[in-house]
Amino acid sequence: MPISAKESLKELSEEIIQCKKCLDLAKLRKHPAAGTGASNARVIIVRNYPEEIAEKTGILSANSLLRKLIKKINLSLSKDVYITYLVKCTPKENSASDAEGGTVAAKPSKKHVNNCISFFSKEISIITPHIVISLGLDVSNIILEKYFSIDKKYRNMDKIHMRIFENPSFKLVPFYEPEDVILAKKIPEDKYFEDFKNLHKLLKVI
Numbered sequence: 001m002p003i004s005a006k007e008s009l010k011e012l013s014e015e016i017i018q019c020k021k022c023l024d025l026a027k028l029r030k031h032p033a034a035g036t037g038a039s040n041a042r043v044i045i046v047r048n049y050p051e052e053i054a055e056k057t058g059i060l061s062a063n064s065l066l067r068k069l070i071k072k073i074n075l076s077l078s079k080d081v082y083i084t085y086l087v088k089c090t091p092k093e094n095s096a097s098d099a100e101g102g103t104v105a106a107k108p109s110k111k112h113v114n115n116c117i118s119f120f121s122k123e124i125s126i127i128t129p130h131i132v133i134s135l136g137l138d139v140s141n142i143i144l145e146k147y148f149s150i151d152k153k154y155r156n157m158d159k160i161h162m163r164i165f166e167n168p169s170f171k172l173v174p175f176y177e178p179e180d181v182i183l184a185k186k187i188p189e190d191k192y193f194e195d196f197k198n199l200h201k202l203l204k205v206i
Contacts, residue, residue, distance in 0.1 A: 005039040008126045012119065016088050021115040025089040035084030035123055037077040042203055044129045044170075046120065047177065048139050049087040049108055065178040069193060073200040084123055086139055087116045113142055124169065130203065132170050136177035143172060157186070162195055164202075173199060 003011075013034035020026040033050035045066065066083060075081050087108040124132070134140040137157050144150040148167055154160050157176055165172040175195065180186040 005126050009035070009039050009123070012122055012126070016119055019088070019116075019119075022089065022112050025087075025091060025112065028092045029089040032088045033085055033090075034088060034119075035082050037082035037084075038079050039082075039127060041080055041082035041127050042130045043075070043081045043133060043199075044123065044127060044131070045081060045083045045133045045135065046139055046143070047083070047085050047135045049085050050090050065182060065189075069196045072193060073196050075200065082123070082127055082129070084120065086120055086142060087112045088119060089116075107138070117142075117146060129170055131199070132172050133199070134172060134174045136180070137174075139177075140172075140174035148172065161187075162198070173202075 016032050016034045019032065035044075051064075067077070070077065070081050077083070089112075091106040091108045091112060132143065134143050137154060137160075140157075140160055141153050144152075144154075144165065147169075148165055150165075157174070157180070160174040161176055162173060165174075176187050176192065181189050181192045
């Protein structure tokens with residue numbers, strides 16, 4: 001008897017926790033962050049790598065902007081949405097400014113992405129979403145290359161924010177990442193919210 005999507009994701013999570021393909025990440029990580037959310041989600045939201053709270057606990061913060069937006073548009077992580085990361089561990093580099101020799105988050109390398117991308121492919125195969133939302137330019141470019149055979153590297157998020165790309169398996173909709181809203185102020189929070197509301201409307205017609 002075939003196992004359920006929920007059980008498949010649980011097995012995948014255990015595989016991710018045991019993964020040591022990237023020895024540098026395995027050495028410094030606190031907790032690999034597998035995805036969280038509905039096993040039959042219509043939407044997968046994918047970030048580059050786990051933020052601080054997710055790295056410590058393996059779970060997305062309850063106070064995150066993403067959780068607030070999902071709730072505001074009447075979707076839920078229990079029924080509609082699954083949130084995950086292209087790279088399941090937070091890349092680190094030594095902090096020269098840290099007197100105690102600590103580490104700070106760093107951009108994932110091509111090796112990190114290539115070693116981890118199969119986990120994301122398995123999540124797509126298990127969940128079979130209608131829409132994948134890629135957060136940020138780096139994530140969007142990687143998914144466009146790996147799953148849409150688009151080698152062009154976009155350099156401006158304005159060019160692809162809310163643009164719809166289609167392949168036989170799913171629709172990709174790139175979005176600004178939360179840090180672009182909260183820290184860089186590249187897009188107002190109310191505009192970001194409206195864009196998510198429009199995405200919800202798209203879900204109703206596919």
